[in-house]
Amino acid sequence: MSATGPLAGLLVADFSRILAGPYATMLLADLGAQVVKVEGPAGDDTRTWMPPVRDDVSTYYLGINRNKRSIALDLKVSADLADAQELARRADIMIENFRPGGLARFGLDYDTVSAGNEKIVYASISGFGTGAGAGLPGYDLMVQAISGLMSLTGDPDGSPYRAGISVFDVMAGLHANIGILAALHHRGQTGRGQHVEVNLLSSALSGLVNHSSGYVAGGTVPFRMGNAHPSLFPYEPLPTADGELIIIAGNDGQFRKLCQVLDLPGLPDDPRFGRNQDRTANREQLRPLLVERLATRTKDEWFRDLIAAGVPCAPINTIDGGVAFAEELGLDPVVTTGGVPGIRNPITFSETRPGYELPPPGLDEHGEEIRKWLRS
DSSP: OOOOOOTTOOOOEEEEOTHHHHHHHHHHHHOEEEEEEOOTTOOGGGEEEEEHHHHEHHHHHTTTTTTEEEEOTTTHHHHHHHHHHHHHHSSSEEOOOSTTTTHHHHHHHHSHHHHHHOOOOHHHHHHHOOTTTTTTTTOHHHHHHSOOOOOOOGGGGSEEEEEEOHHHHHHHHHHHHHHHHHHHHHHHHHHHEEEEEEEEHHHHHHTTTHHHHHHHHHOOOOOOTOOOOOSOOOOEEEEEESEEEEEEEOOOOHHHHHHHHHTTTEEEEEESSSHHHHHHTTTHHHHHHHHHHTTTSHHHHHHHHHTTOOEEEOOOOHHHHHHHHHHHHTTOOOEEEEEEEEOOOSOOSOOOOOOOOOOOOTTTTTOOOOOOOHHH
């Protein structure tokens, strides 16, 4: 069980399923860690989350499980439980997203595992923490609703909407990895591991950034504004002759450049629009002036000229367009692992590259190999 990459030599016991944990462990595996994915006899739930599919396998599962080895263990069977406990004893990192306390009856909780493996960095991902929220199921959609995100998403007069992805599952997975890497650094200094805990609601409130700060620091409860931004204008889609284009003036200099390209030279000197706070306050007067000029040309024409002038703007693509644009930029977004295409690890290193060696495993695909190793 060897690999290359900045995390080569680390063994991860992955007792997680669905999204937050598997996404985290896939990123660690890309960077060279050896990840053993422990599944129940029925397998990770996402194996059945379809369509879409590729070769009768859920693409949801394929997208977050490459570079891992799978072993199916029934923790209620003594031999399987012994293998799980031995894996935890040997691991550098263990990740789990059972309900808080759910692994204690199997001797796989942090206190029990760390008693026999003091170097273990043990990461727990929950929905709502280990206190009063411990009994709540940790689904991303619940957290989008409870955190306030959905109250910010959608038209001002319409219904709240969820984000198009499970944004807080992904965010919690990333936060877990930050905690794991910090704990590994601490272990390098002290020789001791520790328990890293992440929950989706805390990740959500942190990830709401300016909105949560606006409330806790400014006493302002934000509201749905559609595609508008509460603190910037323009920062939204605006119509052109053949469709909408995202246009951004993140500062006064960018607004001046925008007006130069649109041939509206007087706007930056208009006291209603010269400063960002004035543009934001007077957006309803400014918007029709911009829209009138944008209607004279196509979105592609404006995109070309605005980008050339240093004005942030973007077409509104579907996913295929987003992948194609990344390819045009030479970002090489797609990698193929054992014949299965996926999106590459987003991190680039100058010395140690991510690797793509193992396709997402079939259920218990490596069970025999791993059992032999654990029992040797």
